[in-house]
């Protein structure tokens with residue numbers, strides 16, 4: 001069996017540190033916010049030089065709180081990618097705003113900046129680029145267009161912690177270019193907690209303060225409310241676990257990148273191009289962190305079944321683009337409106353790429369893919 005993700009292998013490498021950190025929280029019996037969460041927020045601001053970091057209850061709530069802090073609401077339009085996890089658009093809808101989907105680039109699966117400007121109207125209140133699968137969207141043109149129209153950008157960096165892109169000769173980390181950046185610590189993420197968790201990062205002190213208040217029901221000072229927020233706090237237990245794991249993030253990310261390189265070697269060796277398979281492309285000047293290794297595969301659904309029978313775990317992220325989701329039928333999109341997202345949904349499949357995966361396992365995965373096409 002080669003699973004898509006095996007968190008037990010990761011836990012085995014850090015078990016004493018995790019257990020100790022959890023024990024310390026239990027000894028203090030302080031579970032809500034407090035020094036663990038603050039220390040973790042400081043770790044993140046230091047690592048990514050973000051100015052402010054606010055630990056929140058999930059990646060979804062990081063996005064929701066960002067939009068709330070920007071006062072996005074009823075009737076506003078928010079532009080995003082149709083090829084992302086549902087949460088990106090779900091939070092827009094929840095605030096009474098209207099998701100506006102812009103098609104993706106064929107090569108990276110990220111929002112296509114060339115298609116962005118024509119989607120902007122006088123009602124556009126925010127743009128949410130998503131750094132899908134761990135590769136940053138093309139932020140320079142996106143930021144330029146946003147600036148020209150004076151529209152704030154919220155980065156959905158849920159899958160991309162630690163990713164960067166060279167902009168004007170400097171490394172710009174995922175999450176640090178928008179008004180806010182949103183991370184998810186869902187267990188399958190590159191930095192995954194022991195449950196749900198998320199983080200909003202921002203260089204804007206006023207916006208950060210507003211997120212901080214909104215995560216505690218909008219309370220400031222305590223028990224006084226000028227705005228209505230949510231219960232959106234990161235747990236102290238999650239912060240304790242995540243602080244241990246953060247120390248290993250760079251090393252784990254490098255392993256993911258090594259696996260991506262080895263997959264590409266195997267691709268050449270097994271001549272998968274002959275069968276029309278393509279493996280993910282890295283844009284130039286990017287540091288892809290491979291939360292997912294997502295390629296395109298002819299006869300994708302039959303291949304997935306075949307690999308499942310051979311004991312190989314894969315997944316389809318995502319089988320139906322958001323503009324065609326039944327709950328968004330009211331938006332009036334039709335099949336064919338966003339052809340690149342729709343094509344990706346038909347063709348993509350993600351292969352195992354977790355840090356503890358072995359080369360032998362990768363050889364089996366690619367060998368089985370080859371056997372399928374030669375059957």
Ligand SMILES: Cc1ncc(COP(=O)(O)O)c(C=O)c1O
Nearest residue numbers: 058059060085087158184185186
């Ligand atoms: C792109 C994207 N956005 C948002 C989220 C939401 O994060 P969470 O599951 O922590 O709420 C996720 C992950 O699940 C995601 O992959």
